[in-house]
Amino acid sequence: MAGSNCLTRSYLTLTLALLIIDAQKISGQYEFFRLVSFWGPSRCSLNPCKRTPPVPKFTLHGLWPDNYTQPLYNCGGTRYIPLKDQRSINARDNYWYDYFLSKPPSAKGNWRIEQNFWAMEWNRHGTCSENVFNQQNYFNLAKTLMFTYDLTYIFFNARSPIQLPWPRVRDVMLAISKFTQARPELRCRYYNNNKILMEVVLCYDVLGKRVINCTRPGNVFCGRRSSRIYLPTNF
Numbered sequence: 001m002a003g004s005n006c007l008t009r010s011y012l013t014l015t016l017a018l019l020i021i022d023a024q025k026i027s028g029q030y031e032f033f034r035l036v037s038f039w040g041p042s043r044c045s046l047n048p049c050k051r052t053p054p055v056p057k058f059t060l061h062g063l064w065p066d067n068y069t070q071p072l073y074n075c076g077g078t079r080y081i082p083l084k085d086q087r088s089i090n091a092r093d094n095y096w097y098d099y100f101l102s103k104p105p106s107a108k109g110n111w112r113i114e115q116n117f118w119a120m121e122w123n124r125h126g127t128c129s130e131n132v133f134n135q136q137n138y139f140n141l142a143k144t145l146m147f148t149y150d151l152t153y154i155f156f157n158a159r160s161p162i163q164l165p166w167p168r169v170r171d172v173m174l175a176i177s178k179f180t181q182a183r184p185e186l187r188c189r190y191y192n193n194n195k196i197l198m199e200v201v202l203c204y205d206v207l208g209k210r211v212i213n214c215t216r217p218g219n220v221f222c223g224r225r226s227s228r229i230y231l232p233t234n235f
């Protein structure tokens with residue numbers, strides 16, 4: 001009995017050790033992802049947008065691989081590969097929107113300008129997970145995750161507890177975690193002496209498969225859980 005227990009235990013230890021080695025090999029330098037989404041009307045309240053947002057919705061700011069102990073950015077690696085065909089450009093533009101272009105990006109235009117937002121996001125952030133997600137897989141992952149949870153629905157469905165346009169931090173956090181089963185991160189900015197909800201962050205594990213709790217609670221950027229923040233809905 002004791003012998004088999006001992007065997008089981010050493011087997012478990014071995015398995016655990018292998019798992020840890022494996023996890024390190026997978027994770028490389030980064031340990032988790034932030035999927036950062038703008039609320040369009042907030043983004044355009046803070047700085048005048050050049051393009052009218054097509055519809056008021058959450059759009060992608062970026063998919064940011066990060067490390068718990070040290071912020072990661074500009075990790076080197078490959079340069080941005082521009083999209084060449086109009087359909088792919090339109091598809092990405094629909095959820096990863098550059099509010100400061102004067103017209104929609106075009107396959108015929110200058111990609112260094114019209115795809116600059118995507119290029120910057122890749123260079124600054126995407127390169128930090130390139131050991132696991134090459135450029136194509138990174139952009140695919142960003143798209144998949146962007147469509148996994150519909151934040152616009154979470155905020156605006158009839159049963160949402162989020163009181164617009166001045167919800168409490170706590171109610172926004174709870175409404176989101178009811179769908180994701182994990183704690184989001186809220187990012188606010190000062191706007192006319194109030195805090196405007198600018199971005200919602202969902203955190204994902206290293207393979208981008210599972211939502212995890214974000215480590216920074218919403219109140220770091222948005223005030224206490226009980227405080228009210230502004231979500232513009234005048235569109």
Ligand SMILES: *[C@@H]1O[C@H](CO)[C@@H](O)[C@H](O)[C@H]1NC(C)=O
Binds near residue numbers: 028030031072
């Ligand atoms: C990220 O975290 C891992 C594990 O803690 C560590 O080994 C690695 O050096 C970190 N990378 C950076 C750039 O801090």
Ligand SMILES: *[C@@H]1O[C@H](CO)[C@@H](O)[C@H](O)[C@H]1NC(C)=O
Binds near residue numbers: 182212
């Ligand atoms: C997030 O944290 C809460 C406790 O604060 C815990 O109950 C829950 O299981 C965690 N969720 C995940 C996905 O780890």
